[in-house]
Amino acid sequence: MSNTPQRNKASVFWFRRDLRLDDNTALNEALEAGYPVLPIFIFDDEITRELPADDARVCFIYETLLEMDKHLKKWGSSLKVYQGSPVEVWKEIIRELDIEAVFANRDYEPYAISRDASVEKLLSEKGIPFRTFKDQVIFEGNEVLKDDGKPYHVFTPYKNKWLRTFSVNGFEIRDGAMSNFVQQRFDFPTMQVLGFKEASIKVRPFDLSCASAYEENRDYPSIDGTSHLGPHLRFGTVSIRKIIQALDPSDEVFRSELVWREFFMQILFHYPRVVNENFKKKYDGIAWRNNEEEFDKWCRGETGYALVDAGMRELNTTGHMHNRVRMITAGFLCKHLLIDWRWGESYFARKLLDYELSSNNGNWQWSAGTGCDAAPYFRIFNPMSQLKKFDKEKHYVRKWIPELETDAYPEPMVDHKMARERALDAYKTGMD
Numbered sequence: 481m482s483n484t485p486q487r488n489k490a491s492v493f494w495f496r497r498d499l500r501l502d503d504n505t506a507l508n509e510a511l512e513a514g515y516p517v518l519p520i521f522i523f524d525d526e527i528t529r530e531l532p533a534d535d536a537r538v539c540f541i542y543e544t545l546l547e548m549d550k551h552l553k554k555w556g557s558s559l560k561v562y563q564g565s566p567v568e569v570w571k572e573i574i575r576e577l578d579i580e581a582v583f584a585n586r587d588y589e590p591y592a593i594s595r596d597a598s599v600e601k602l603l604s605e606k607g608i609p610f611r612t613f614k615d616q617v618i619f620e621g622n623e624v625l626k627d628d629g630k631p632y633h634v635f636t637p638y639k640n641k642w643l644r645t646f647s648v649n650g651f652e653i654r655d656g657a658m659s660n661f662v663q664q665r666f667d668f669p670t671m672q673v674l675g676f677k678e679a680s681i682k683v684r685p686f687d688l689s690c691a692s693a694y695e696e697n698r699d700y701p702s703i704d705g706t707s708h709l710g711p712h713l714r715f716g717t718v719s720i721r722k723i724i725q726a727l728d729p730s731d732e733v734f735r736s737e738l739v740w741r742e743f744f745m746q747i748l749f750h751y752p753r754v755v756n757e758n759f760k761k762k763y764d765g766i767a768w769r770n771n772e773e774e775f776d777k778w779c780r781g782e783t784g785y786a787l788v789d790a791g792m793r794e795l796n797t798t799g800h801m802h803n804r805v806r807m808i809t810a811g812f813l814c815k816h817l818l819i820d821w822r823w824g825e826s827y828f829a830r831k832l833l834d835y836e837l838s839s840n841n842g843n844w845q846w847s848a849g850t851g852c853d854a855a856p857y858f859r860i861f862n863p864m865s866q867l868k869k870f871d872k873e874k875h876y877v878r879k880w881i882p883e884l885e886t887d888a889y890p891e892p893m894v895d896h897k898m899a900r901e902r903a904l905d906a907y908k909t910g911m912d
Contacts, residue, residue, distance in 0.1 A: 488516070490577060490662050494584040495521045495559075496592070498615055498716035499544045501551060502655045505615040510583035511660045518577065518662040519552065521545055523563040523674060526591070536681035536799050536833055537711070542671060544717055549668050557661035561669055567598050579608050585615035585716075588745055589837050590752045616716055617742050618642075618651060618724065621749035624742075631750040632743070633852040639739045651721045681799045683833055684708045686718065688726055695733040701790075701802035702875035707734075708800070710834025713741070744842030747852055754841055756822070758850035763857070766850075766910035769818040777893055778813050779827060781880070784892035785863040787871060788812045790880035797880075799833035804870055810847035811861045816899040818906055821848035849907065857907040860900045 493510040501507070510517045523538075531538060549559040562569045573579070582603055587596065600610040614620050624642050625631060632638035671677065686709040690697065697705030712718045720738070727735055748754060758764055777783055781792035791805035801809070806828075813824045825844040829835050845851025849859070871877055874884070883889045 488578060488662075489580050491515045491517050491580045492573065492577065492582045493517050493519045494582060495519060495545070495548075496584060496716075497587055497714070498585045499541065499548065500717055500719065501548060501658070503653050503719035503722055504585070504716075505654075506583040506585040506611070506613040508654045509611065509613060510581075511658075513581065513583075515580045516662040517583075517660055518560060518664075519548075519557070520560045520562060520573070522566055522569050523561070524566055524595075525564055526566075526595075528675075533675060534677040534679045536679035536683065537715075537835070538676055539671075539679040540683040540711065540833070541715060542674070542676060544715065546668060552661060553665060555658050555661060556663045556665075558665045559668070560666045561674075563669075563674055566595050567602055570599050570602055574602075574606055574608070579603075579606075581609040581611055583611050583613070586612045586620065587616070588621065588749045590748075590755060616713070616720060617745060618720060619645060619742060619746075621746045624746065631746055633747075635740065635743050635853045638743050638746075639736060642739050642742065651724070653719070653721050653725065681797075681833070683711045683799075686712045688723070691727055691731040691734040694731065694737075698733070699804045699870050700876075701787075701805050702871055702873070702879075706803065710832075710836070714834050714836050741836070741839055744838040747842060748838040754845065754851070755837070758848075759845055759852045760850050760854070762911050763848075763850045763907070764910075767818075767906055768820040770820055770823065771817065774817050774893065775813075775819055775823055778809075778817065778819070778824075782890055783812065783894075784890040785812065786874070786877040786881060786884060787863050787867045790877040793880040795828070795831050799831060801832070802876075804866075805876075806843065807847055808861050808863055808866050810844055811855075812863060814848040815860045815903040816863075816894055816896070818903060821845060821850065857911075858904060860903060862896055862900075864896065 491510045491513055493507050498504050498506070507517075507519070528538060545559060545561065552558050562572070584596070587593070596610075596612070603610045619642060624638060624645055626641075632641070686707050688707055688709070690705050690707050693705065697703045709718075709723065713720060713723070724735070724738065747759070751759065778788070778792065781789035781796065783789055787805060788809050791801050791809045794805070795801040810821070810824055813819050814821050821844045825840055828840055828844070829837075832840065842851060846854045849855055849857035867874070867877065878884055881889065
């Protein structure tokens with residue numbers, strides 16, 4: 481098989497966070513634009529060099545691309561896979577192809593915006609249009625704004641405006657014509673060639689059957705009552721439009737979770753500084769303790785608080801953590817240990833299969849009390865009462881802590897009452 485595209489006039493579709501062939505907005509636009517479409521993917525060195533060779537998310541991307549390539553080969557086409565710095569790769573593609581236009585779906589994270597600006601500059605110098613489209617959200621940054629044109633900082637009014645806008649505009653699901661791809665087959669690189677290794681952790685298929693009972697079950701970690709949709713939305717293996725379409729009108733709470741995702745995306749879009757800064761600057765004066773030994777105990781799940789430890793061990797083992805437990809573990813790190821939320825956010829970013837910058841950042845700042853529409857700083861979860869309330873029979877914690885209730889399990893590393901008072905004092909003192 482040839483690994484060099486034929487030098488005929490063609491459009492290029494660039495897969496990023498939209499790893500599917502159905503209901504893919506920019507892909508459909510490319511297929512309908514007239515010229516044959518060459519689908520490509522770039523393993524971005526800027527991202528993968530920071531990850532272990534057996535990162536489960538990279539393996540999931542690889543396996544998804546491989547399945548798409550097999551599907552395309554049935555149509556006489558295939559996926560061209562590149563590896564390197566995106567701008568350098570695009571220089572190579574420009575040399576190889578006579579490009580009519582480049583199509584891609586928009587990405588709203590700061591790195592992606594910067595990357596796309598660099599690629600667009602390069603393409604424009606060659607007279608090649610870079611056409612981008614909304615795909616990974618129902619509404620992007622400027623589509624749901626307050627009446628004064630400013631972004632929302634509070635979720636509930638944002639959600640209400642989102643729902644009103646949705647009821648008026650809705651969406652269209654479009655599955656493109658598969659026949660307009662470039663008719664050329666390329667060798668699909670092996671994981672070894674790309675420098676990757678098989679991961680021990682796998683991404684589960686998503687299951688929307690939980691949606692109808694989501695409100696009832698969502699807070700109980702021993703119940704497998706979550707959809708495991710997160711990684712699939714993160715990498716676009718399913719269309720957000722098809723997910724919304726599949727929900728029953730009564731699945732209101734589950735739908736709200738999808739709106740939360742878009743709320744945090746628009747916060748990141750309008751306020752990219754939140755990546756490294758408190759959304760609420762009045763908390764910039766908090767004197768974090770940032771004890772590395774205590775942080776390591778939290779990471780390992782050895783704090784002596786069963787619900788915190790079970791959550792961290794679940795995360796370390798599976799790349800997943802139940803949402804209620806995420807709030808408890810995050811709150812414990814920030815409030816009980818007075819460790820900067822950025823430390824925890826970074827750890828979750830390395831471990832979570834469904835890691836998405838906007839949601840991870842938004843939820844960590846919510847837990848720390850420093851974010852938009854955050855839990856008030858004086859709301860400090862008691863991990864013991866949370867255990868009694870949400871895992872009374874201890875099914876969840878026993879699953880992840882086999883040594884629970886034995887001498888091998890540590891005593892609580894910090895007294896709850898003392899830690900609560902210490903946190904309240906640190907927040908009050910640190911507020912500008």
